[in-house]
Amino acid sequence: MYQQGDTVEVVRLLSVRKAYGKDRAQVLALDDVTAGFARGTFTAVMGPSGSGKSTLLHCAAGLDKPTSGTVTLGGTDLSVMREVELTKLRRDRIGFVFQAFNLLPALDVEQNVTLPLRLAGRRADPAFVRRVIEQVGLGKRRHHRPSELSGGQQQRVAIARALVTHPEVIFADEPTGALDTRSAQEVLSLLRDATNVSRQTIVMVTHDPVAASYADRVLFLADGRVVDELRQPNPDEVARRMTALVARTEQRSPEGPWLSELTR
Numbered sequence: 407m408y409q410q411g412d413t414v415e416v417v418r419l420l421s422v423r424k425a426y427g428k429d430r431a432q433v434l435a436l437d438d439v440t441a442g443f444a445r446g447t448f449t450a451v452m453g454p455s456g457s458g459k460s461t462l463l464h465c466a467a468g469l470d471k472p473t474s475g476t477v478t479l480g481g482t483d484l485s486v487m488r489e490v491e492l493t494k495l496r497r498d499r500i501g502f503v504f505q506a507f508n509l510l511p512a513l514d515v516e517q518n519v520t521l522p523l524r525l526a527g528r529r530a531d532p533a534f535v536r537r538v539i540e541q542v543g544l545g546k547r548r549h550h551r552p553s554e555l556s557g558g559q560q561q562r563v564a565i566a567r568a569l570v571t572h573p574e575v576i577f578a579d580e581p582t583g584a585l586d587t588r589s590a591q592e593v594l595s596l597l598r599d600a601t602n603v604s605r606q607t608i609v610m611v612t613h614d615p616v617a618a619s620y621a622d623r624v625l626f627l628a629d630g631r632v633v634d635e636l637r638q639p640n641p642d643e644v645a646r647r648m649t650a651l652v653a654r655t656e657q658r659s660p661e662g663p664w665l666s667e668l669t670r
């Protein structure tokens with residue numbers, strides 16, 4: 407693993423490029439991205455629409471392969487791994503919280519939460535599973551199906567499912583996008599606890615400056631590049647930098663003037 411000062415970088419992207427499509431239709435979603443994510447830290451990734459946030463998350467999590475450059479997780483280079491090995495690594499060491507909660511409708515809360523353990527052939531410790539479900543505030547809903555839960559409750563099931571394998575890294579893509587303020591705060595506090603209490607590493611894509619302020623730092627992307635970084639973020643400063651970034655991107659983008667005309 408990479409040592410930087412006294413921190414250990416659990417995930418590292420080195421000169422990562424990701425191109426979609428071919429020739430004139432080619433889009434460079436990531437353009438020479440180098441970034442490290444240290445153990446026990448919480449990073450928010452922000453940027454205008456289309457700046458490459460989800461692509462960065464997918465490449466970092468081994469869900470998508472970079473066109474060039476390397477991604478290492480715990481010192482292992484993902485590009486040289488076969489698909490079976492990658493699947494096992496994702497199952498054992500990574501937790502995912504995406505906006506479409508991907509809960510199985512026929513399973514109740516407890517069964518959804520323990521699914522990753524069962525898929526990995528690991529026995530679920532009932533006391534631990536109960537504690538995780540209680541931690542996300544669903545102790546009384548253990549035997550409810552997803553359709554019997556609110557959006558916020560479903561998102562909390564997805565978080566419990568990500569926490570139950572005790573992964574080194576949790577990747578979250580807009581985990582609070584569909585939630586009301588109170589549920590969003592609960593979800594963000596759970597993610598914060600995972601870093602503070604269990605030294606897990608969180609990488610979260612968000613559009614929301616308040617959500618980003620729960621992180622230790624914010625990486626700002628524009629046109630597939632990391633263009634800015636803010637440590638100990640507060641919502642006002644995050645919002646200020648985002649506004650400046652969006653204005654800069656719109657000015658350069660051929661669609662920019664069109665959009666401004668339309669919204670004037």
Ligand SMILES: Nc1ncnc2c1ncn2[C@@H]1O[C@H](COP(=O)(O)OP(=O)(O)OP(=O)(O)O)[C@@H](O)[C@H]1O
Pocket residue numbers: 426427433434435453454455456457458459460461462
């Ligand atoms: N599968 C794909 N095929 C072709 N182009 C893609 C694909 N996935 C993403 N892109 C393009 O890559 C660029 C980055 O997309 P990405 O989804 O990473 O951006 P984002 O910052 O997450 O955007 P948003 O905030 O709108 O979700 C965009 O221009 C997008 O159109």
